[in-house]
Amino acid sequence: MILVLVETSLAGDAVEVSREAVTFARDLSAAGGGVPIDVVLVGEPSASLVDELAAYGVRRVHALTGPAFEAFSGAAWASGVLAVRETAGSVVVMAAGTPRGNEVMAHVGARAGVAMAANVLSFGGLSPFTVTRQVVGGAALEEMQLSQRPAVFTVAGHAVEAAPADAPGPAEVVVETPAVAEADLVARVVSTEEPEPDLSGSLKSAKVVVGAGRGAGSSDGFGDLLELTELLDASLGVSRVVTSLGWRPHHEQVGQTGSRISPDLYIPCGISGAIQHWAGCSSAKAILAINTDAEAPMVTKATYAVIGDLHEVVPAINAEIRRRRG
Known part of the structure; x- marks a missing residue:
């Protein structure tokens, strides 16, 4: 049995x-x-x-x-x-x-x-x-x-x-x-706290995930990424360094110590692709990486890649999506 x-x-x-x-x-x-x-x-x-x-x-x-x-x-x-x-x-x-x-x-x-x-x-x-x-x-x-x-x-x-x-x-x-x-x-849970609400939907079940890493620059650098998330009806996922720096809440973290995702499309922006992060996103069916470093592990493993600053590339993507939708 x-x-x-x-x-x-x-x-x-x-x-x-x-x-x-x-x-x-x-x-x-x-x-x-x-x-x-x-x-x-x-x-x-x-x-x-x-x-x-x-x-x-x-x-x-x-x-x-x-x-x-x-x-x-x-x-x-x-x-x-x-x-x-x-x-x-x-x-x-x-x-x-x-x-x-x-x-x-x-x-x-x-x-x-x-x-x-x-x-x-x-x-x-x-x-x-x-x-x-x-x-x-x-x-x-x-x-x-x-x-x-x-x-x-x-x-x-x-x-x-x-x-x-x-x-x-x-x-x-x-x-x-x-x-x-x-x-x-002796070792047991003594209290629990409700996580902050995930306004972008369930990360683990999302069909599209927009990722954000150190390249976001600061806690104020997520405006364009959040807009892209909304335009694509996606969820936002971040790297460990982003949560460690306090830029975004832990429940958005993708990786070995975060959520393991398997979306149809993952768009990691400014994420180098450390092995711990790759462990959480390698099941994605397609990956479009946006990064300034053409040799970053995430770029070399991605299905597609755009070499450039996410703060220039993502606003251009958002503008094109808005244009096509009228």
Whole structure:
């Protein structure tokens, strides 16, 4: 049996990367002869969430409840996942490659005494079970054998496209309250804050993303970029240095420590393309780079490039779009 940790949004539905992880699990199940897929999540799910997971081919939903699961704790969640795994007999335990998913699976692997593969893109042979994963911030790929059981890994964002099952059935809900040691609650979330509103839309699901880096110059240098974002009905994404300097909020950051995006078009402006940023945008279908440096990594990897100052190029693009739209 395959067990998938599913993360939910504040609205109570499964986050996109968790739906991708379940889709990945379904492909793995098919390769293994159709072994069942169960999911484990925190809190009692709504009827709509259960229906959603059932549509993705999930057989059973294990809901972790109790005081230990009221706030996030990587160790406590891992304890709950392992408790479900022991009763369900899972041979594979996996999650989406989010900060929480990677943390929980690292605890699961350590406690089970097996290796954990992070950011898996695909799987190969089943005997031995072989996976290909991203390493060095996505700059290289590594083939890794997971010969021990359970096989524990996380799925890289956008490794597969989330899709419902062809012939789904109903999903059973099992509410569980496993015992959690006090030591597992030493490190836990004690408070949360709402992020600043993303006025340009959801970055991770955007079809077009306009990127901004150090080349913006200052916190006042985003006017033309924001106009382009509005004209293209796009989202704004920025490099780590932009958020570090306080020019833009962190939720707009693209990269290894930010959001991983896969738009139809990414327009990075004034972004050199450090490996950490590339890890977050390499899944874009097309990249149009605007940069003064023709040798910048982002320019050399881009589908198309314009060599020039973004403060000259972007206003010209905006003017042409406005002209064509009358």
